[in-house]
Amino acid sequence: MPLINLAQAEVFVDGLDHPEGIALGPDGRIYAGGEQGQVYRVDRMTRQVEQFATTVGLNLGLAHDADCNTYMCNPGARAVQKITPEGAVSVYSTGDGDRRMINPNYPAFDPQGNLFVCDSGGWKKDNGCVWSIAPDGRATVIDTVCAQFPNGCAVSPNGRYLYMALSLNEPRVTRFRIEAGKKAGPVEVVAQLPRTVPDGLAFCADGSLLVSCYRPDAIYCIMPSGDIAVVMEDYEGTLLGAPTNVCFAGTDLSILMWANLGRWHLGMNAHTGLRGAGVFYPKL
16 A cells, blocks of 8 residues: 555645544534534534534543444543433543543444443543443453553454553554454454554554554554554654544545544644445444
């Protein structure tokens, strides 16, 4: 895979407050969160930004159900919060009776409506875990092997595996098999990414996996063969400024988009030649 020309990238919308997460909603709009609790949605055609809800503190990763409710990871509240399209905020989960979430970072739905959440734990504490929240709201810790700051996650297009980006201590992407909302196989290392801080994940239609990085300012691709290529990189850190999460948009999912925690804008590139595999929007 050749390196994509950064000159083809552009600022999609500007003036956001250090957006960390980004997601395509089932309504075709782009959703992101801000550092002071802002919850944004953006019309892709008009690029009009609307702050339709507010939480408390930094918002991280987000996912959607079929009714366009937003499920936002909020480490300040130590919770996954549910936000209706009208902007009403409620607590979806804080964990279970034996353990509370520490640093919920990124959520991903499977086709059955189980919400997997990477709880990063403390920075360099190696106390992270992976939660599974059933459609009825019951939360269970399903993995503590991937404890080294599990960050972004993605359910494979066939719904059989959960992939995770581990940001610390031999940075890497791992996966394990899932069934009925539970871990159903051992942890496997998909790729080692030395001298990086991998953050977000998004699948392409050809089975490759994009990895957006807090450091360096780059987006990588793990191909089905296991080879790793650089999709885009920005030595100046301007168009890509700590691109923490990535998604695909457009009617054919051919527009690559990313959030920049280190900047104030969402970026886009409609000329990558890549297509996204899409994510699951379950009916709950």
